[in-house]
Amino acid sequence: MSETLLVDKIARRPAWWAGLGSYIRHRPFFILALLVTLAFLAIALLGTAVTPFDPTFQDMEAPMSPPSSTHWLGTDSYGQDLLSRAMAGARYAFLTGICSVLLGALGGLAVGLMAGLAGGRTEWFLMRIVDAILALPSLVMAIAFIAILGQGVDKVILAVGLALIGPFARTVRADVLQVRALPFVEAAGLMGIGKLAIVRRHILPNVFFPLVVQATIRISEAILVSSSLSFIGIGIVPPTPDWGLMIAEGRGFVSFAPWMSGVPGAALAILLIALAIVGDGIREQMDPKQRAGH
Amino acid sequence: MLLFVGRKLAQTIFILLMVSIVSFTLLKLAPGDPVQMALGSEYSQEAYASLTHEMGLDQSLVVQYGHWLWGFITGDWGRSYVGRTPIFQYAFVEALPVTLTLAASALFLAILIGVPLGVLSAARQDTILDAGTAALSLTGTAFPSFYLGILLIWIFGVHFGLFPTMGFVAPWQDFLDGVYHMTLPALTLSTYFMAMIVRLVRANLIEALQQPYVAAARARGESERRVIWLHGMRNVLMPLVTVLGLQLGALLQGAVLTETVFSLPGVGQMITNAVLNREYLVVQAGVMMTGCLFIFVNLLVDLAYPWLDPRLKPR
Numbered sequence: 390m391s392e393t394l395l396v397d398k399i400a401r402r403p404a405w406w407a408g409l410g411s412y413i414r415h416r417p418f419f420i421l422a423l424l425v426t427l428a429f430l431a432i433a434l435l436g437t438a439v440t441p442f443d444p445t446f447q448d449m450e451a452p453m454s455p456p457s458s459t460h461w462l463g464t465d466s467y468g469q470d471l472l473s474r475a476m477a478g479a480r481y482a483f484l485t486g487i488c489s490v491l492l493g494a495l496g497g498l499a500v501g502l503m504a505g506l507a508g509g510r511t512e513w514f515l516m517r518i519v520d521a522i523l524a525l526p527s528l529v530m531a532i533a534f535i536a537i538l539g540q541g542v543d544k545v546i547l548a549v550g551l552a553l554i555g556p557f558a559r560t561v562r563a564d565v566l567q568v569r570a571l572p573f574v575e576a577a578g579l580m581g582i583g584k585l586a587i588v589r590r591h592i593l594p595n596v597f598f599p600l601v602v603q604a605t606i607r608i609s610e611a612i613l614v615s616s617s618l619s620f621i622g623i624g625i626v627p628p629t630p631d632w633g634l635m636i637a638e639g640r641g642f643v644s645f646a647p648w649m650s651g652v653p654g655a656a657l658a659i660l661l662i663a664l665a666i667v668g669d670g671i672r673e674q675m676d677p678k679q680r681a682g683h
Numbered sequence: 684m685l686l687f688v689g690r691k692l693a694q695t696i697f698i699l700l701m702v703s704i705v706s707f708t709l710l711k712l713a714p715g716d717p718v719q720m721a722l723g724s725e726y727s728q729e730a731y732a733s734l735t736h737e738m739g740l741d742q743s744l745v746v747q748y749g750h751w752l753w754g755f756i757t758g759d760w761g762r763s764y765v766g767r768t769p770i771f772q773y774a775f776v777e778a779l780p781v782t783l784t785l786a787a788s789a790l791f792l793a794i795l796i797g798v799p800l801g802v803l804s805a806a807r808q809d810t811i812l813d814a815g816t817a818a819l820s821l822t823g824t825a826f827p828s829f830y831l832g833i834l835l836i837w838i839f840g841v842h843f844g845l846f847p848t849m850g851f852v853a854p855w856q857d858f859l860d861g862v863y864h865m866t867l868p869a870l871t872l873s874t875y876f877m878a879m880i881v882r883l884v885r886a887n888l889i890e891a892l893q894q895p896y897v898a899a900a901r902a903r904g905e906s907e908r909r910v911i912w913l914h915g916m917r918n919v920l921m922p923l924v925t926v927l928g929l930q931l932g933a934l935l936q937g938a939v940l941t942e943t944v945f946s947l948p949g950v951g952q953m954i955t956n957a958v959l960n961r962e963y964l965v966v967q968a969g970v971m972m973t974g975c976l977f978i979f980v981n982l983l984v985d986l987a988y989p990w991l992d993p994r995l996k997p998r
Contacts, residue, residue: 518701518705521704521974522705524702524932525702525705525932525973525977526933526935526936526973527932527936528936532939532958532966533966536957536961537714609825617829620940621940621951621955622959637943639833640944643833643836643837643841644841647841650833651837654827654830654833654834657830658825662825662826664825665821665824665825669821
């Protein structure tokens with residue numbers, strides 16, 4: 390029953406930008422969140438060019454100073470400027486978030502394609518492994534990988550990326566199964582077009598777009614997991630200005646220097662909320678069933 | 684019915700086996716030689732050989748896996764490299780109850796507050812109250828829990844001095860003190876689920892209230908309360924239970940972080956310390972426990988379906 394419905398849905402899908410103009414007018418929060426995200430991204434790209442201090446410069450005169458005219462958002466226990474560190478942290482958040490999602494999406498694409506196309510025993514076997522991996526929360530999975538790999542920015546990216554392969558593989562496989570059942574793919578097969586060509590010309594383009602949407606939505610999850618790893622002290626190592634790490638450093642000083650975890654925490658929270666709103670907007674735009682409601 | 688339960692059980696056992704293979708492989712991939720780690724820096728060749736034999740590391744991988752799995756089932760989880768204390772005692776008897784208490788209190792709080800808020804939001808659809816709840820719940824699902832925990836410590840622990848900010852008191856030993864210590868951690872962990880429950884209940888209830896049988900119930904003159912709680916909520920229960928079961932992974936994940944924030948001696952702290960001390964057996968035990976718990980709860984969810992929705996009762 391679901392198959393005919395799906396064919397129906399895909400065939401009637403309007404171009405994704407349809408109604409974008411009215412969408413912007415009706416969704417001010419989405420636009421605001423998008424702007425916030427872009428601002429964070431700009432800070433991440435510009436890096437130390439726009440920070441008032443070097444993020445690892447230790448001002449021995451002013452350790453743990455509250456927000457002042459020199460240090461707008463205060464300093465930490467080493468006298469490092471928190472505003473500069475929070476701004477520099479944006480780079481690590483996006484770096485770990487985007488790289489690990491890319492890794493997870495590519496891995497998931499490979500596993501999902503293999504499972505969806507091979508069918509039979511290979512598919513069954515691959516999907517059972519994915520099931521087993523999905524039984525573990527991504528943070529626990531990432532912790533296990535960190536245990537094997539060790540600490541550091543590159544290790545965090547690798548661990549989070551590997552932990553994300555499972556969820557991506559599952560959606561890719563589902564998409565492959567749907568697309569494979571479509572008449573034009575079947576027709577291409579009957580016309581004697583090679584298997585690889587069918588995958589490249591017909592299946593990949595149809596699987597790729599939903600995967601990109603998935604990936605954008607999952608960036609916030611990747612940022613959250615990687616900063617969580619740093620927060621519990623097994624991810625990125627000091628003195629790298631990573632938000633999770635900075636929040637953890639400030640935890641012990643919360644009674645007399647609450648700005649120490651307050652500043653990086655606010656940066657992380659604002660970015661994650663903005664990303665969630667953007668993600669919701671993208672998801673709604675992509676799902677014709679939900680969009681019809683507006 | 685028996686066939687249905689049997690099939691679900693078989694599936695569960697199979698996935699448990701897969702999880703055990705994944706955990707076992709993780710341990711085998713870990714760097715370093717466990718024998719060397721147990722012996723320290725100075726040891727004789729004989730001691731090395733005898734401990735290798737004692738740990739079963741001279742046998743084939745399949746035999747090692749079988750031994751390990753049997754040990755796991757019978758509660759022999761090995762001993763930690765440092766201190767040689769039994770891991771089962773540490774992980775299952777001491778750490779797991781802390782995490783379960785935290786997770787259960789958080790879930791309880793989330794349902795207690797989330798369900799009524801969701802119902803209210805659906806009943807007053809498109810009012811200021813609904814919009815406010817929507818904004819709050821979006822923030823709640825996105826807000827990093829560990830940062831929320833620190834904010835709560837700052838506000839309620841430091842500023843107002845209302846609640847303790849660290850430590851665990853078992854509620855089965857001293858109930859009131861246990862609840863007192865658990866309040867802030869449970870609140871921290873529950874926020875995400877509360878927000879999720881609100882969104883889920885609202886969306887599903889609104890959909891359910893548009894069904895013809897609800898119109899029929901209203902036409903019969905049944906009270907709005909009865910319409911919502913009896914006819915509406917009955918259809919929200921299923922998706923709610925499904926999502927709660929699926930989100931158990933997120934609950935355990937959040938518990939790991941919450942334990943770090945509030946220094947609770949649970950599974951999360953155990954795994955974190957084990958990673959830092961390279962205690963791979965403990966990491967493995969933690970991973971296995973988490974996986975088993977998740978799978979077990981999802982089995983319960985699957986088995987609960989026919990009971991929640993009589994239409995799904997297998998014949």
